[in-house]
Amino acid sequence: MSDKPSRKTFRTRLEEMIRTLREQIMAGHYAVGEYLPSELDLSLKFQLSNNSVRKGLDVLVEEGWVEKIPRVGNRIKPPSSEDQIVIRLGYYPIMDTQAELSSLLEQFQKRHPHIRVQPIQISDDRGYVRDLLAHDMIDMVMMNTYLYQDLVEEQAVDMLEPQEPFEELYPFLKKAFQYKDELHAQPFVFSPVILCYNREHFAELQLPEPDSGWTWDDLIASASKLAIRNERFGFYYHLLSPNRWILFLLQSGEAFRRDEDGRYRVHETRLLDGIEKVRDILYEPGVYPLLLSASSREAERLFKERQVSIIMTTYFSINSLKEADFEFDVAPLPHLNSLNTINLTIGLAIHKRSKVKAAAKQLVDFLVSDDAQRVIRKETFSIPAHKQAAQRTGQPVYPTRYQMYKEIIPSFSTYTDTGLTLKQLEDMLSECKLYWSGLRSKEKLAAAIEELLNQDRTGRNA
Known part of the structure; x- marks a missing residue:
């Protein structure tokens, strides 16, 4: 019986060579203008005859991947717009x-x-x-x-x-x-959603800078001292952003769950403690600019112009502060019943x-x-x-507490940790806005939220 390789084996090796070289060119293994290995090297690598190697290279030439340079070799072609x-x-x-x-x-x-x-x-x-x-x-x-x-x-x-x-x-x-x-x-x-603060404002008043032990009441107290009438506010964030108001739900320390009767219960729970804390922030004199909540970018703009001392923001958003002419730093969010923040x-x-x-x-x-x-x-x-x-050290130098995020990873949460769908959260926001505006008591807010959560998709009470 002959040990000679079959035509099928040669064809498989040839197809492998064509496919491998094509994929390597596409992956950038060979740069435009660079030459492929010699026909002899390809022959040895893929166990093909020189004639078979030339046939395979002809296929790549025909497909537009390479061009033959006489007496030199096979060079990677710059692709035409049609070939890309x-x-x-x-x-x-x-x-x-x-x-x-x-x-x-x-x-x-x-x-x-x-x-x-x-x-x-x-x-x-x-x-x-x-x-x-x-x-x-x-x-x-x-x-x-x-x-x-x-x-x-x-x-x-x-x-x-x-x-x-x-x-x-x-x-x-x-x-x-x-x-x-x-x-x-x-x-x-x-x-994660974090705090960013103007270190100079804190130094001027000899106030301790934010740390991981801060509660929201600590923030309110410091923001009240930092605020200067007709000059700056103590604290700001875009209230209606899902990445901001929902974290106050998460910090209640409880998730929305149906009870044994299949109904959501809000009364006599801690579920709305965070929503109540939002109202405390909004109505503390001089702390929060009520009429400016247009977008999250507004927070960074006011902060950069030194018109706000502390903002709730993200590492993404502080990229807009690169040209700030004052020293700023970051800190974890204050906590309520839990330390949660949205990641x-x-x-x-x-x-x-x-x-x-x-x-x-x-x-x-x-x-x-x-x-x-x-x-x-x-x-x-x-x-x-x-x-x-x-975790690479070096640039950027500021904020000096950049690596702080590593210490708060256990607090990272997402929207789903509330136990609600995006639609339920959107509906709840409408009710919360009535409460924050002073048109609802906390008891009526709890009742309204229970009613909307206990409706099925047809709008009937479950």
Whole structure:
């Protein structure tokens, strides 16, 4: 019996060589203008004859990946626009400043000249990203925990491609994008909601700076002293942001749960203690600017102009303070019945029906790589999802307590920890606004919330 390899074996090896070289070129293993290994080296590596190797290289020439240079070798071609793979990436424009996204995409495209990324702006509005996915208008999307939860609740999460977790990333971040033990977005950057304060204002009045032992009453007391009539307020945050008011629900120390009769009970519980504390902050004279709650960006603007001494913010948002001409620092949120804060995570999701999933995965892999994540740590205040990159010392110098987030990881929570859906939380906010405006007592607020939570989807009382 002959030991000679069959034609099928040669064909399999040839196909393997073509596929391997094609994938290496697409992955940036060879840069544009670089030469492939010699025909002899390829012959030895893939156990093919020189003639078979030439046939395989002819295929790559025909596909537009390489060009033959007589008596020199086979050189990687710059791709034409027709040859490029296009990834339509849904992204938040603010990520350009909060995560150096434009710079990172530029680096990616230099490494992968055959892949072009087409950025498409997205919004946080519920249903917006869902519609883009449903109509196959994006291949990949940057997604926060709010938008992911919307997909889960609308039973649309199966539009996302499941991904394998990266061991190098903080493991607790997976919770934000996991459903039924499947990870649907790779964590990219994150931030807990925190305090940021003007150190000079505290020094002027010889007040102790915020620390992890602060309660909300401690904050109110300090903010009252820091406030100066017609000059500055003591404390500010965008009251109606889901990332702000919901954390007061979380700090009640209890979650909303149905009792043995299948009903929600709010009366005679601590569930509204945080909502009551919001009202205390709002009506403390001189502490909070009632008429300015337009957006979270307003908080950073007033703080930068020294018109507020303390703000509730995130590591993402303090990127706007890089040019501040005074020293500021960060601290954990004050606590009420618990220490909870909301952790905001931005993830990278791939559309399951995308025709360029392999290229999209390459982009995800790059953006969560050590190289890319170190750029984020060096150039921004945002926290990289990559653990080693996040804990890298050095720039930026301020805030000096940047690494404080590591000490409060056990307090990190998400919207789902309230026990309610996004729709229930939205409905509850309407009732809370009536209470904060003085049109409802706490007892009537509790009754109104019980009534809306105990209605089924048809609006009937459960």
